[in-house]
Amino acid sequence: MNDFIHRFVHGTSHRTLLLLHGTGGNEDDLLPLGRAIDADASILSARGKVLENGAPRFFRRLAEGVFDEEDVVVRAHELAKFISAAAKTYDFDEGAAVAVGYSNGANIASAMLLLGLLNLRGAILFRPMPPLSRGVPNNSLENFAILLCSGRFDPIATSEQVDALAELFRQRGAEVEVRQQPGGHELTNADIEGARDWLAASAIA
Numbered sequence: 001m002n003d004f005i006h007r008f009v010h011g012t013s014h015r016t017l018l019l020l021h022g023t024g025g026n027e028d029d030l031l032p033l034g035r036a037i038d039a040d041a042s043i044l045s046a047r048g049k050v051l052e053n054g055a056p057r058f059f060r061r062l063a064e065g066v067f068d069e070e071d072v073v074v075r076a077h078e079l080a081k082f083i084s085a086a087a088k089t090y091d092f093d094e095g096a097a098v099a100v101g102y103s104n105g106a107n108i109a110s111a112m113l114l115l116g117l118l119n120l121r122g123a124i125l126f127r128p129m130p131p132l133s134r135g136v137p138n139n140s141l142e143n144f145a146i147l148l149c150s151g152r153f154d155p156i157a158t159s160e161q162v163d164a165l166a167e168l169f170r171q172r173g174a175e176v177e178v179r180q181q182p183g184g185h186e187l188t189n190a191d192i193e194g195a196r197d198w199l200a201a202s203a204i205a
Contacts, residue, residue: 004046004082008090011042016097018083019045020105024055034100037196044086058108065156072111072131079108080117098204099123107131110165113141122146122204124195127157127185130165142173145204149191151183
């Protein structure tokens with residue numbers, strides 16, 4: 001595998017959660033979130049390799065909300081290659097895996113899905129934004145289930161941006177649900193409870 005710092009925790013079910021942190025996070029940040037969403041799943045959590053003033057990220061940005069889209073594509077391929085290699089190393093089924101990303105992590109997960117780089121079962125994306133504005137291939141996402149969690153007062157990942165991402169996924173055949181919480185960019189208990197309930201009730205359960 002290539003050199004992503006990461007953590008893998010074996011679970012007792014067939015599912016694996018792929019945890020992808022936000023700016024300034026690391027491979028340990030979302031472990032409690034993963035366990036709260038699915039106590040039985042295995043967990044693969046990677047640390048972003050791009051540093052912004054010392055803060056790990058999964059791809060470069062030019063300004064707040066302005067992404068280096070060429071870097072997004074390169075980093076999405078790199079991360080997808082790591083995840084596929086990790087599936088072989090740790091003997092988990094990529095096709096039964098669910099991406100769980102927050103902010104920057106949600107955006108790189110969205111890029112991997114839109115670029116058709118991973119054969120996942122679904123995704124839970126907290127405070128996401130469309131990662132690419134051009135050159136998005138029309139890959140089929142049929143049989144994918146995706147939950148997008150937005151904050152009504154989020155100044156970064158606005159409701160309009162979350163809805164635009166939802167439309168990109170729906171155009172490719174994904175089953176998409178958008179849930180909005182009365183908060184900002186930070187995660188809330190309602191987000192976590194909603195994600196847990198959605199995962200338990202969805203077609204990817």
